[in-house]
Amino acid sequence: MTNNTDNAGANKTNAYETWDKQRGAIHTHIGGWEIGVSVTTYGHSLIDELVGKKSYFEILILSITGTLPEPRLAKWVEALYSCMSFPDPRIWCNQIGTLAGTARASAVSGITAGIQASDSRMYGPGTLSDVYNFLSFAMEHRLKGATVEGIISSKSRHSGSQPVIPSFSRPLASGDERVIALNTLTEELGFKWEPYMVLVRDIELYMLRKYNKSMSLPMFVVGFLRDQHWSLEQIQQVLSIMVTAGVAACYSEALEKPAETFLPLRCTDIDYCGAGPRTVPI
Amino acid sequence: MDEKYRKSTIKSRQEVFTDRVATRIWNETPSVNNPYIAESCQCHGYDLHALAHHKSFSDVIFLLQKGELPTPPQSRLFETLLISMINPGPRHPATRAAMNAGVGKTNPAHILPISLSVMSGEHLGGGEVTAAMTFLRKHRNTVPQQVVDDLLKDNFRPDEGDWHIAPGFGSHYGGIDIVPTQIAEALLKQPGKGAALSWAKEFVTSLHPHSLGWLTTGVAAAAFLDLGFHPRAGAGLFQLAAAPGLLAHGLELANKPRTALPFPDDEHYFYEKKKTAVTKDERKKYDEQYR
Numbered sequence: 246m247t248n249n250t251d252n253a254g255a256n257k258t259n260a261y262e263t264w265d266k267q268r269g270a271i272h273t274h275i276g277g278w279e280i281g282v283s284v285t286t287y288g289h290s291l292i293d294e295l296v297g298k299k300s301y302f303e304i305l306i307l308s309i310t311g312t313l314p315e316p317r318l319a320k321w322v323e324a325l326y327s328c329m330s331f332p333d334p335r336i337w338c339n340q341i342g343t344l345a346g347t348a349r350a351s352a353v354s355g356i357t358a359g360i361q362a363s364d365s366r367m368y369g370p371g372t373l374s375d376v377y378n379f380l381s382f383a384m385e386h387r388l389k390g391a392t393v394e395g396i397i398s399s400k401s402r403h404s405g406s407q408p409v410i411p412s413f414s415r416p417l418a419s420g421d422e423r424v425i426a427l428n429t430l431t432e433e434l435g436f437k438w439e440p441y442m443v444l445v446r447d448i449e450l451y452m453l454r455k456y457n458k459s460m461s462l463p464m465f466v467v468g469f470l471r472d473q474h475w476s477l478e479q480i481q482q483v484l485s486i487m488v489t490a491g492v493a494a495c496y497s498e499a500l501e502k503p504a505e506t507f508l509p510l511r512c513t514d515i516d517y518c519g520a521g522p523r524t525v526p527i
Numbered sequence: 528m529d530e531k532y533r534k535s536t537i538k539s540r541q542e543v544f545t546d547r548v549a550t551r552i553w554n555e556t557p558s559v560n561n562p563y564i565a566e567s568c569q570c571h572g573y574d575l576h577a578l579a580h581h582k583s584f585s586d587v588i589f590l591l592q593k594g595e596l597p598t599p600p601q602s603r604l605f606e607t608l609l610i611s612m613i614n615p616g617p618r619h620p621a622t623r624a625a626m627n628a629g630v631g632k633t634n635p636a637h638i639l640p641i642s643l644s645v646m647s648g649e650h651l652g653g654g655e656v657t658a659a660m661t662f663l664r665k666h667r668n669t670v671p672q673q674v675v676d677d678l679l680k681d682n683f684r685p686d687e688g689d690w691h692i693a694p695g696f697g698s699h700y701g702g703i704d705i706v707p708t709q710i711a712e713a714l715l716k717q718p719g720k721g722a723a724l725s726w727a728k729e730f731v732t733s734l735h736p737h738s739l740g741w742l743t744t745g746v747a748a749a750a751f752l753d754l755g756f757h758p759r760a761g762a763g764l765f766q767l768a769a770a771p772g773l774l775a776h777g778l779e780l781a782n783k784p785r786t787a788l789p790f791p792d793d794e795h796y797f798y799e800k801k802k803t804a805v806t807k808d809e810r811k812k813y814d815e816q817y818r
Contacts, residue, residue: 260560260561261561261562261563264563280537280538280539281537281538281539333796335790335791335796337627337628337630337631337633338631340624340627341624341627341628341641341645344620344621344623344624344627344645345620345624345644345645345648347620347650348619348620348621348645348646348648348650348651348652349648349649349650349652349654350644350645350646350647350648350649350652350654351647351648351654354644354645354647354648355644355645357644358624358640358641358644358645361633361637361640361641361644362624362627362628362631362633362637362641363633364633364634364637365631365632365633365634366632366634367631367632367785368631371632371633371634416785417790502688503685503687503688503689504650504651504688504689505620505650505651505688505689505700506688507620508791509618509700510617510618512618514618515616515617515618
């Protein structure tokens with residue numbers, strides 16, 4: 246194994262070999278644009294094979310996973326994006342779109358700022374890794390013979406306390422209408438219930454019975470996509486901009502109204518609770 | 528379109544790109560053992576450690592942009608401006624975006640970029656600073672009162688919302704903003720002030736009878752011009768000045784519960800369907816009323 250610390254590198258002539266190999270060249274598996282000849286994405290001609298023949302979501306998934314998905318899987322992901330398109334400026338990421346609109350930031354700045362905000366521990370694609378890691382933990386223990394009760398109770402901070410399970414504490418609401426919609430679509434599209442979905446269902450049944458808590462969308466989504474053999478990184482990348490429509494709606498409306506008129510605040514609307522007036526030391 | 532035809536009409540422009548990146552700003556001397564590791568850095572010829580020891584942060588920002596260290600009056604003017612603009616306050620949309628990201632548990636590393644994205648806007652943001660610098664440069668040889676007269680002749684106060692009669696100048700919440708006026712007055716007392724601040728002051732004096740005045744963006748624009756900055760640098764410098772305040776407000780809420788910011792309830796949330804088409808009933812009613 247190579248020791249990559251600076252000190253070790255200083256004594257070797259090839260400590261920077263990794264960088265030298267990449268220097269002045271790009272190595273890619275994706276494809277590229279050969280001007281006037283073709284644009285290739287993972288072996289498919291973008292213009293001749295994909296444009297107009299495959300949906301945007303099929304191309305998005307291809308671009309990240311390297312494989313053209315079944316059309317029904319792309320349709321499922323598109324439906325998920327639709328589920329994430331709440332046009333309500335009170336939702337954090339959407340409100341950033343609204344604020345960008347009211348401040349007359351450009352559409353790209355405003356909408357991407359909102360998308361960036363959804364990289365959150367509380368909602369949006371930022372929550373996916375916790376769910377993914379929990380399901381890895383749960384499946385590993387289930388395969389070793391652990392019960393769902395045992396798996397869940399091991400996530401209690403101390404004996405008898407409620408367990409902390411990702412995706413069972415949706416902000417602002419309990420229950421999740423989007424899970425119901427996606428569940429229906431999953432069945433309509435003919436997807437079978439594979440091991441992770443079965444595990445997710447068993448966990449939810451237990452949580453409902455024991456704590457009256459139902460899962461929110463991320464648990465359902467990650468369970469389903471793990472059964473499609475997607476890695477955490479692939480899940481994160483395909484779903485990275487899934488709040489776009491909601492943010493864009495809010496940005497758009499704010500832009501139509503006079504600047505800075507979104508929930509305007511008077512000076513007295515802000516409560517200052519810091520130190521009192523004092524002299525600047527010289 | 529025929530495939531053969533399409534491919535034959537799309538050709539590379541054969542642009543010649545440089546093989547190497549060039550900069551006049553920063554020089555890195557490589558270490559003896561590893562060419563990827565710098566042993567020393569020079570900013571426009573000055574050693575980084577010497578700058579850190581003897582110069583202020585704002586002086587080095589100036590150096591990075593201009594290539595020369597500021598004179599003492601420039602240094603004082605720039606420092607005063609940067610501190611004056613250090614926090615747009617908790618009501619500015621950019622600050623609120625930072626706070627929103629903080630309380631929303633957005634990755635803290637995103638707080639600053641998010642708020643700076645909002646701070647790029649053309650309303651009291653970086654976009655307006657650049658536009659104001661361009662405006663001031665364009666009119667610097669015209670008598671301010673004449674510019675005001677022309678603007679009033681060619682433009683109309685909007686029915687609602689603020690009126691920025693020119694970028695950086697106008698009303699805020701319907702009136703003359705006080706703090707930017709105070710900042711401008713403070714900058715105008717400094718020896719580093721120049722023609723742009725002086726021209727803008729006269730311009731503002733002519734605007735006052737119309738309840739229009741300095742905006743923060745106009746003050747920043749005039750001072751940046753007097754310091755010799757190009758308009759394209761204005762937006763970024765303005766964002767840079769505001770960054771400490773934006774970050775502080777965002778971080779203040781990052782470890783607070785999500786209930787620490789207001790979240791209007793449904794009673795205060797009104798879904799008003801946008802009228803998209805006239806219904807038959809509406810048509811009938813209209814006909815009855817107006818025919």
